Amino acid sequence: MSRILESAKETIAIEAKSVQDLASLLTDDFEKAVNAIMESKGKLIVTGMGKSGIIGKKIAATFSSTGTPSYFLHPGEAYHGDLGLIQDHDIVMAISNSGETDELLKIIPFFLRNGNKVIGVSGNPASTLAKNTHFHLNVNVEQEACPLDLAPTSSTTATLVMGDALAVALMKERDFKPEHFALFHPGGSLGRRLLMTVKDVMRSTDLPVIDAESEMDEVIGTMSNGRLGLAIVEENGQLAGVITDGDLRRGMKNQKNAFMDMKAKDIMTSSPKFIDKEMKLKKAEELMMEYKINALLVVENQKCIGVLQVYDL
Template identity: 55%
Template sequence: MSTITDIARHTFRVESEAVGALASKLTGDFEGAVRAVLACRGKLIVTGMGKSGLIGSKIAATLASTGTPSFFMHPGEAYHGDLGMISPQDVVLAISNSGQTDEILKLIPFLEDNGNIVISMTGSSGSTLARHSRFHLDVSVAEEACPLSLAPTSSTTAALVMGDALAMALMHERGFKAEDFARFHPGGSLGRKLLTRVGDVMRRDNLPCVPPQMLLSDVIIEISNARLGVAAIMEGDRICGLVTDGDVRRAMQKYRSRFFEIRVEEVMTRTPKMILQSARITEAEEIMRRFKIHSLLVTDGEGRLTGIVELYDLMSDNTHVNF
């Protein structure tokens, strides 16, 4: 008698085997489908009924977020008026495991008359939908994971993976980059990292700026008040160095009773790491990690100090963005 764990393992095995078999089912139609979508001057419209429709919605979302304009169209709604959203320049991806889904087949006369290229994704190359398609993607499976062989399981997984393969191939051919992905996901952490500039997150108010002749004992107060852990050393509007709270602590340990006589220019870093305010925060993060530092002076294009950015500002999802 099968246990609950046995059923889970059986499901994993059957569905993984179904996915593994997809590679052997690829034909020239897959590349043809990719080329057709690349040449498309409209959108890739995905349609499917029931569970295939749910998979189609996910595929359309993946395509849209990876550089291929796409949306899902419910075949039932399409037959009752939504066909008006399809232009002759669009390519249609129709998903049906049997290839005989009535709601999908009813759309074929319109799509043929409208001049749309149809890509089908079915489990039967001899089905009506496959025969009326320009390109056919075979997602047939040996068995469903369902013990009754009724609930779409392996078949929907295979369709989902084939859709992912289509999206990834299109990404590759379009030269789609992480920056492009971020543009479509500005609300996520990746979008924030790749789109946000240093000037958007830097501290710009009440910056701790001190002259090189200031005593370290006074610099401690400036650093403490600013709560940044560093102070910029300035001669007029020229940056001449940087001192950190770590520099101050090491000076206290080194000079001991002479500490109150030491001026900041004696311990400051004379060539501090700096970054332009127009740089992406990923660049700032890389500099900090490479040199094992926690703060950067931020400058404008003319070399003037405009802010200070700390590693915390780059890592925190709750950072206020100064737009």
């Protein structure tokens, strides 16, 4: 094995052990911190300097997207005026691996005077930060993955995982569901499927509609021009069935020479799967998976008003 690969594997092993060791460092303070956040009527403010601050931004983003309103506050900017953003019912999470970061310790007295509950996150339970916060989460690591044991590597990973553990615990306590997640991620694929309805994406113009008495050459031409892989069959202005590429192939195989003399009604599927335009995309997707089909007809008053394909989801 090359020296580069050995280094990579060693780094992963060291950081993996650091994460695994976190479980043994958990105390009642973790549960108390979760309960304090649950009971709070305010936001969760995350603060930290340097690499701890970068990890803090990610933790705040995770909280915000999983049902716990949160934002990141830079200690330096807080010390120079942004403390005015803090309300007394907010919870503060202060992150410092050493627990002795000067810029962070300078603003802790404000939080305590202001009546804020403070969660300290550090690798030293005997640190100044740990001793001056209501709850302390220990993220101590045996060693940094850095060969000099200086650059924050294992410690930042451990801190990130501790933040995730808090966020997940809160999600479970709040019975946070995919529908809730979608509300905070309307631009994501999950949010799109959970929030948007069939009518938002279905094809509703230039539908490949034919009459039940249509000749086979018209059926084939309509399907080709429609480019949906199907033809919608109507009788007396109402939905009568659907013809798919599969129906065409089966008809050609079974009828052979008589195939071109047949009518649309002879090969159509007379009980196609159809849905309502108000159905959520997620439900439509589940139906397609259940019936192993890639298109659904959208029906209103016994007339097809649109087609939803799996590619639209």
